Amino acid sequence: MPLASVLGRPKGLRVSYLAVLSLRNRALIALVTIVAAVFGGLALTNLKQELIPSIEFPQLAVVTTYPGASPEVVEADVSTPIEGAIRGVEGLESTTATSTTNSSIVSASFTYGTDLAAAQQKILAAIARIKDQLPDSADTTVASASIDDFPVIQLAVTGYSDAQNIQSTLETVVVPALEDVKGVNAAQVVGGTGQRVTITPDPTRLAEKGFSQQAINDALEANGVLFPGGSITENDQTLTVQTGAKLTSVAEISALPLVPTDAAQAAAGATTIADVASVAEQSDPVTTLSRVNGPRRVALRVPRGRRRRSRMVRVHEGAAASALRDEPATAR
Secondary structure, three states: OOHHHHOOOOOOOOOOHHHHHHHHOHHHHHHHHHHHHHHHHHHHHOOOOOOOOOOEEEEEEEEEEOOOOOHHHHHHHHHHHHHHHHOOOOOEEEEEEEEEOOEEEEEEEEOOOOOHHHHHHHHHHHHHHOHHHOOOOOEEEEEEEEHHHOEEEEEEEOOOOOHHHHHHHHHHHHHHHHHOOOOEOOOEEEOOOOEEEEEEEOHHHHHHHOOOHHHHHHHHHHOOOOEEEEEEEEOOEEEEEEEOOOOOOHHHHHOOEOOOOOHHHHHOOOOEHHHHEEEEEEEOOOOOOOEOOOOEOEEEEEEEOOOOOOOHHHHHHHHHHHHHHOOOOOOO
């Protein structure tokens, strides 16, 4: 029995139409096959492959700090007003608020495909419209989460004796060099300690001089600020004039005079911050630690950019090595 009869096909139809077309145009089919193979090979070689692909979650977090407030107060004064303000943002699916002591976190979930950059601007605009309803001491930021925020490379620095000097070198030399590399989001020094000026008022000396702690705050707010002072035109050149000067040392802060509020204080002569308080430069509290084989070291974290190019890690290593070679005495 013929195979066509067994399959239930007409006896005259031996092969399909596509097979007949292929046999009649063998040269054309061969050319199409070659072209498809060539373009397929090109596409395969240019295909981007990443161990950790770039993933952006359709969520934004509105983080607000409210010092000294209980969870109930944070919910009533911060979380609820912010939730109500952002409900009209386009693409918003749901919101979740978490109120704790001193802080509020409102998570906003959006539909996939939403432009998070535009949504973030709309949320900031919505919060700005209710700024008068929020407490004066509340500080609000809007953040997004992405795989790109994780570092693609971490560099540890060893072989130094002066941690403050090597940290300054990293911040002024290495970090700018890394941030100039295409595809780098930012570079961050981890394990270092910053410096700050601590002013500790002496209640006894303040009482003797007739001042309060607010006088110290007023002196700091009135100094160290630059203001535009107009412009000067000379020889077809316009020069901008600014008034004031920044405070650059502990001695300058200590020498700031307090503003007298009555005739007795004015008659007693000038009173400086150093007369009623101790001023000292101290290290910031340690918030991050970096260790290499046990001992504490300074390290660099390099997150990738939102459009990372291939072989980016190798480029980062080359940029870091080049920058460190500029300071052979402090970093090896």
